[in-house]
Amino acid sequence: GLERGAKNQFSTFSNFITSINQKKEGIGNRNSPTQLVIPNIKNVRDLPPICLDVRQKQRISIDTLPQELKAPIPPEPSLPIRTKTVKDFQDDVEKSKSSGDWKPVHDFYSTTFDSFLEINAAFKKDTTSAFNTIEDSGINAKFVNVVYDALLNTPQDVQKSVLKGIINGLLQEWKGPRTKDDLRAYCILLQNPQFSNTSTYVIYAHLLRQIAALTEADHHFLVHWSKKISQRRFKQLVDRLLQFISLRLFPAKPEEFPPMVKCTWWIPSATKVLALFNAANSLISPSIISYTDFYNSTLDHIDLMEEYHNWQCYGNSHRFSFCQYPFIISIAAKKVIIQRDSEQQMINIARQSLVDKVSRRQKPDMNMLFLNVKVRRTHLVSDSLDELARKRADLKKKLKVTFVGEAGLDMGGLTKEWFLLLIRQIFHPDYGMFTYHKDSHCHWFSSFKCDNYSEFRLVGALMGLAVYNSITLDIRFPPCCYKKLLSPPIVPCDHTTLVGICDVTLDDLFQIMPELAHGLSELLSYEGNVEEDFYSTFQVFQEEFGVIKSYNLKPNGDKIPVTNQNRKEYVQLYVDFLLNKSIYKQFSAFYYGFHSVCASYALLLLRPEEVEILVCGSPELDMSALQRSTQYEGYQKTDLTIRYFWDVVLGFSLDLQKKLLHFATGSDRVPVGGMADLNFKISKSETSTNWLPVAHTCFNQLCLPPYKNKKELKQKLIIGISNAEGFGLE
Numbered sequence: 001g002l003e004r005g006a007k008n009q010f011s012t013f014s015n016f017i018t019s020i021n022q023k024k025e026g027i028g029n030r031n032s033p034t035q036l037v038i039p040n041i042k043n044v045r046d047l048p049p050i051c052l053d054v055r056q057k058q059r060i061s062i063d064t065l066p067q068e069l070k071a072p073i074p075p076e077p078s079l080p081i082r083t084k085t086v087k088d089f090q091d092d093v094e095k096s097k098s099s100g101d102w103k104p105v106h107d108f109y110s111t112t113f114d115s116f117l118e119i120n121a122a123f124k125k126d127t128t129s130a131f132n133t134i135e136d137s138g139i140n141a142k143f144v145n146v147v148y149d150a151l152l153n154t155p156q157d158v159q160k161s162v163l164k165g166i167i168n169g170l171l172q173e174w175k176g177p178r179t180k181d182d183l184r185a186y187c188i189l190l191q192n193p194q195f196s197n198t199s200t201y202v203i204y205a206h207l208l209r210q211i212a213a214l215t216e217a218d219h220h221f222l223v224h225w226s227k228k229i230s231q232r233r234f235k236q237l238v239d240r241l242l243q244f245i246s247l248r249l250f251p252a253k254p255e256e257f258p259p260m261v262k263c264t265w266w267i268p269s270a271t272k273v274l275a276l277f278n279a280a281n282s283l284i285s286p287s288i289i290s291y292t293d294f295y296n297s298t299l300d301h302i303d304l305m306e307e308y309h310n311w312q313c314y315g316n317s318h319r320f321s322f323c324q325y326p327f328i329i330s331i332a333a334k335k336v337i338i339q340r341d342s343e344q345q346m347i348n349i350a351r352q353s354l355v356d357k358v359s360r361r362q363k364p365d366m367n368m369l370f371l372n373v374k375v376r377r378t379h380l381v382s383d384s385l386d387e388l389a390r391k392r393a394d395l396k397k398k399l400k401v402t403f404v405g406e407a408g409l410d411m412g413g414l415t416k417e418w419f420l421l422l423i424r425q426i427f428h429p430d431y432g433m434f435t436y437h438k439d440s441h442c443h444w445f446s447s448f449k450c451d452n453y454s455e456f457r458l459v460g461a462l463m464g465l466a467v468y469n470s471i472t473l474d475i476r477f478p479p480c481c482y483k484k485l486l487s488p489p490i491v492p493c494d495h496t497t498l499v500g501i502c503d504v505t506l507d508d509l510f511q512i513m514p515e516l517a518h519g520l521s522e523l524l525s526y527e528g529n530v531e532e533d534f535y536s537t538f539q540v541f542q543e544e545f546g547v548i549k550s551y552n553l554k555p556n557g558d559k560i561p562v563t564n565q566n567r568k569e570y571v572q573l574y575v576d577f578l579l580n581k582s583i584y585k586q587f588s589a590f591y592y593g594f595h596s597v598c599a600s601y602a603l604l605l606l607r608p609e610e611v612e613i614l615v616c617g618s619p620e621l622d623m624s625a626l627q628r629s630t631q632y633e634g635y636q637k638t639d640l641t642i643r644y645f646w647d648v649v650l651g652f653s654l655d656l657q658k659k660l661l662h663f664a665t666g667s668d669r670v671p672v673g674g675m676a677d678l679n680f681k682i683s684k685s686e687t688s689t690n691w692l693p694v695a696h697t698c699f700n701q702l703c704l705p706p707y708k709n710k711k712e713l714k715q716k717l718i719i720g721i722s723n724a725e726g727f728g729l730e
Contacts, residue, residue, distance in 0.1 A: 079181070082121040084108065086143050093150050106158045109151070113165030116172070116185035123147075123188055124181075132180050134224035139184055145233070148193055159194060163203060166192070170206050178214060183221050186211050190273075191233065196240055198247060198256055205266045208244075212272040219276055226280040227288065234277070234288050241274045245328075246298035268320045271328060278327045285507070291607060295330040304329075308337050312601055326605040331613055335672045338602045338614070342396075342468045345600070349396045371397040375418065376404045381431075384422055385458050395461065395597045399469050413697030416666025419462065419471055426459055427475070433459070433586075439514045442476045445583040445590070448544050453589035460593025463615050468597050472617030472669040480508040480579060482608035482615075484587060489603040491595045500587040504579040506571060513578070520571045529564070536562040538570060540577060553577055617669030621657050623650055629676040634684025635704075642682065644710040648717060656718065663721040666697035692720040 089108065096102045112122040121127060123140050131138025151159065166189060190211070195204040211222070229237070248266050251257055278294055281287045299322055311323035322329055329337075350369040357364050371394045375383040388395070401418040427434050427443055433455060434443040445456070466473045480502075487502040510517040523534065530536075538557030541550050552558055553573040562570045606614070627646050635642050649660060658668035664680065671677045678700050685694060685703040693716060694703040707713040 079117055079121040079124065079127045081127070082112075082118075084122070086140075086146050089143070089146060089150075102155055102158060105150075105154060106161060109147075109154070109158050110161035110165060112147070113162045114168055115165070116169050116182055118165075119169070119185040119188055120181045124184065130180070131184075134221055137184060137187060137221075137225035137228065138180075139188060139225070141229070144188055144191060148191060152193055162192070163194065163200060166203060166207070170203070170210060178218055180221070183214075183218055183225075186214075187222060187225055190237060191229075193236075196243070198251075198253075201244065201247070201257060204244060205263065205269065208241075208269040208273050209265060211276075212269040223276050223279045223283070226277055227283050229288075231288050234281075235293060238274065238277055238289065238293060241270050241277070242294075242296045242298075242328075244270050245274075245296060249298055249302065271320075271322070271325050274328065275325055278325075291327065291609065292331075294327045296328050297330055297332075299329055300333045300336075304333055304337050305340055308341070308602070323605060327607075329605060331610050332673055334602070334605050334610060335614060337605065338467065338600065339470060341600050341602045345396050346398055349394070350398075353394075353397075369397060370400045371395060372400050372402070373418070374402045374404060377421075380422055381425055381455070381458075384418075385455060388458060388461055389454070392596070395465070396468070399465055413666050415469065416471060416697055419466060419473055420662075420666065422462065423473055423475060426455070437512055440478065440512055442478045442512060444478065444481075444512050445586045447542060447582040447586075449585075453585050456586045456589040457593035457596075460590040460595075461597055462593075464594040464597030467611075467614050470671075472667050472671055473615055474667070474669060475616055477612070478508070478511040479608055479612065480504060480511060482611040483508075484580075485591060485594060485611060486603065486606065486608055489606070490601070491592070491599060498584075498588075500584070500591040501580050504575050506575055508579060509575050520574065523562075523567055524571060526567075530567055531561045531563045534562060536570075538562065538573065540574060542582070551577065551582070613672055617667070617671050618674075619669060621654065621661065621670060622675055623652075623657055625675040626678070626680055629678070629680065631679070631681045632683075633681060634686075635682060641704065641706050641713070644707065644713045645682070645704065645717075647710060648714045656721070659721040660717070663693075664695045664697065664702045665700045692716050694720075 092104045092108065096105045112118050123144050124131070125138050125140045129138065151162065169185065169189075186207070189207055194200050195207075214222070226234070226237075245267055248257065248260075248263075248270075257263070274294070281289060281291070281294075302322075307321050307323050310319055311321040314321070326334070353368045354364055357368060371391060373384065373387045373391075375387065399415055401414045403414065403418075425431065427436075429436055432448065433446055435446050436443050463473065463475070465471070483502050484500045487500055492499065506517055506520060509520070523530065526533070538553040538560045539550055540553060541548055543549075550558070553570065554560065560566075603611075627650070630637075632642065649657065652660065662668040665678055681699065681701045683701055683703045685691070685705045687705050689705045689707050689712065691705055693705070695701065696703070704713075705716075707716065
């Protein structure tokens with residue numbers, strides 16, 4: 001039903017139109033803009049919620065269609081001739097403001113918005129041209145912007161005439177497919193600033209419903225036309241849709257809207273239209289606005305797990321869930337979903353272990369409920385590898401770490417330190433697993449061949465355990481790594497299927513090896529004879545343990561010269577070799593390690609950038625935000641010692657601030673929710689001021705003696721945070 005026109009969907013507007021026609025327009029109100037008040041409309045007919053098959057399409061998007069799949073173009077009806085220009089309109093507005101006579105402006109608005117034909121007559125750049133391509137919508141954007149910018153400053157009757165005309169257009173009985181003029185009208189109407197007012201939401205909802213119900217071919221045009229909208233107005237459109245969804249979920253005045261049961265299609269329709277803008281945003285690099293601008297923080301306050309379970313259970317039905325449109329769910333909300341899903345998996349695994357133990361008539365042991373890892377500091381990597389390999393069946397249990405020969409009890413702090421030390425050792429250049437690129441400040445997989453890739457699986461498992469146990473890691477992988485990690489987001493059942501292979505571009509290589517990427521970019525733009533001047537073939541060379549080895553980028557590549565005609569293919573194959581093929585075994589082991597812990601449908605909700613934030617947290621430190629959210633025990637925030645402390649900390653270099661964060665919390669990264677999520681606490685230590693500060697990383701707690709002056713506090717604090725490795729009990 002969603003692919004058809006909106007026939008008979010708007011009969012409920014007849015009373016509304018009548019009420020507008022019957023209202024006498026007050027002459028006294030013509031000269032001053034007033035608040036629009038639109039009567040509530042009840043008993044709106046229900047539309048089946050929009051829900052695509054989320055099992056078949058892992059992430060909802062509007063796919064760009066090939067030329068042959070585009071809908072046939074219906075004949076465009078002839079348009080009325082309208083000659084008013086931007087300057088003519090602006091002159092009319094200025095005269096109306098001066099004279100108080102708004103009739104010319106009123107006539108323009110009432111005529112222009114009276115029908116889709118009139119909208120095109122006014123705003124189409126050339127009424128004699130078809131504009132049937134995705135490249136050019138044919139809309140005079142400047143004129144549209146000027147008309148809409150002036151609209152909210154006109155008297156009430158002018159604004160009402162626009163809404164009345166929009167209703168007339170929406171009530172039109174559609175026969176056959178929509179024309180490109182219809183799509184242009186929809187594109188223009190969506191930009192109407194009146195729809196920011198809740199009193200217009202009933203009309204807005206029906207506009208969104210019609211747009212959501214268009215065919216995929218029509219959506220294809222709207223997506224490409226939308227990406228031409230200016231950044232500021234694009235952001236306004238997105239914010240307007242987000243506000244519409246938020247206020248429908250949590251209305252300030254519920255009586256403003258029809259009952260939710262009568263308009264269950266409002267939110268699905270708005271979300272589907274928002275998906276069009278998200279698709280348009282994704283088509284451009286760099287994107288028009290940040291992907292985070294599509295987040296709706298209101299969704300943080302709904303029952304997210306119910307949304308998640310609906311998505312899992314009813315994926316093949318027409319039951320709407322926000323999880324079908326993950327771009328709208330904030331990273332904080334996604335973290336909650338992943339954490340709760342992880343907790344449920346932990347509980348299920350622990351329960352099964354308990355049942356197995358009891359069924360064998362063995363005495364239950366609390367340790368069986370945890371993934372217990374015992375390691376020696378002197379053999380950290382080998383011990384960790386052995387423990388995780390032996391306890392592969394327990395990876396989804398709650399992690400507890402013990403350092404052999406130390407009395408520390410793991411309430412979270414030992415786990416944090418284990419992650420930190422292990423990552424630091426594995427990523428050391430001497431270890432040979434990863435190569436550190438100074439130009440990009442990131443690590444990448446070593447392409448050296450070896451007999452055993454189990455250590456790469458260990459690193460993947462570590463990342464998975466970090467996400468699973470809500471630990472942030474100090475890992476510097478490029479964004480491309482997380483894109484590969486979600487390729488595919490669910491481990492395929494067929495083990496012959498390639499994993500960790502994704503489409504890579506020169507931009508991805510720039511983020512890892514900028515110097516090499518720059519050289520390849522120069523090759524693409526070279527104006528001379530590539531074959532004669534570069535004398536290259538489709539063959540690359542790599543040094544492995546002092547031996548130079550050659551690899552063909554395609555069959556018989558060593559015999560195929562790189563020319564002006566095939567250089568694009570050469571660059572693409574070279575980038576694919578470096579980022580996919582040359583490290584396939586290393587990365588596939590890493591991929592399987594990560595997914596051995598984090599296998600969950602919740603990963604379908606994540607963008608690569610969001611996986612990075614979940615794994616690594618944010619490196620952006622805001623110590624002022626930490627100061628505002630800090631709790632105190634034994635101190636008041638106005639005490640002299642506390643004032644000394646913050647004076648010192650806010651004056652620290654970034655390196656010392658990171659050391660302080662690591663000293664107190666076990667990590668120098670900021671979690672997804674920001675500094676406030678650390679629950680940082682400063683407690684008064686009733687010890688001699690000769691003592692150094694002490695930290696309980698399990699609880700993100702700093703115990704601070706009442707030092708007598710700022711100089712002493714700074715000295716003791718720097719000594720403490722600079723020598724903070726190892727655990728012990730008094």
